[in-house]
Amino acid sequence: MDRRKLALDLRVERFPYHRPFRISGHVFTETALLVAEISDGVHSGRGEGAGVYYLGDDIDHMLAEAQRVRGAIESGATREELQHLLPPDGARNALDCAFWELEAKQAGRPVWQLAGLDAPRALRSTLTLGADAPHAMADAARAIDPAAPVKVKLTGDLAEDVARVEAIRAARPDAWIGVDANQGYDAATLRELVPVLTANRVAQLEQPLRRGREADLDGMKRCLPFVADESALSLADTATLVGRFDVVNIKLDKCGGLTEGLAIARQAKTLGLDVMVGNMMGTSLSMAPSFVLGQLCDIVDLDGPTFLARDRVPGVAYRDGHIHCPDTIWGSC
Incomplete structure (x- = not known):
């Protein structure tokens, strides 16, 4: 050749x-x-x-x-x-x-066409609150775009996390709220956490247990959707999630790029799993390929540039609870 x-x-x-x-x-x-x-x-x-x-x-x-x-x-x-x-x-x-x-x-031809997708649309994207004192997180929840879904970082300290969730729900009574435990819980403390989340109308719980402890979820009643993040690195992990998780969070840094990310999304759908796209806190140059993948996703968490003191130009825009990503940022022809 x-x-x-x-x-x-x-x-x-x-x-x-x-x-x-x-x-x-x-x-x-x-x-x-x-x-x-x-x-x-x-x-x-x-x-x-x-x-x-x-x-x-x-x-x-x-x-x-x-x-x-x-x-x-x-x-x-x-x-x-x-x-x-x-x-x-x-x-x-x-x-x-x-x-x-x-x-x-x-x-x-733009990347979205090469990937066999329709022309991209703006996507409703979460904005994330880093773990902090409950009152500080409540203040932060009030300060962000009122149209945006709210993603809340937990730490694994049950009492403090309960206070965080309750404070944020009081501050944002009508918001979509999801929480991310980042492997902070074990099976026993998770059983205590879940009723609090359901009582506060939390929409989903991301990665409650450590990667490698997925079997601890066997037989556990899921009163809200469980999302696999650290438990779902690549395409090889996807089929193992069925019965333990309801959603797979695809991050291009975990799976090694848009090629495998698209394959995971399509396989997850065939397995009956919902699909989420997340990020590892990159610039708009990271968000743009993930935005293409996001066209296949049920939940979108592409707020990485909002944490940066500076971003690339041109960059993605966040308004009215959505991320807007013109293909002039990346992927145009």
């Missing part, structure tokens, strides 16, 4: 947050991103990877992984071959998305 040579540019960019962001077990102050650009000499495509902090997939790991396959890519490897060159991770995400945009420009 006659392969056209490609050029790969890799760089690290850091984006600080407005303020520290707290979840169960972690506090974040910036996002370090791997930016990949692939060129055929005429056209180029870009992608961005934030990695997966709880897997050790940090900026050094992403950069090393991308460098490891530089030779194959510059010798003409395809996006399909990339899926076998790297495991699902942030490096593959950055490269996969760069390939998608390159292909769009080569074909003269």
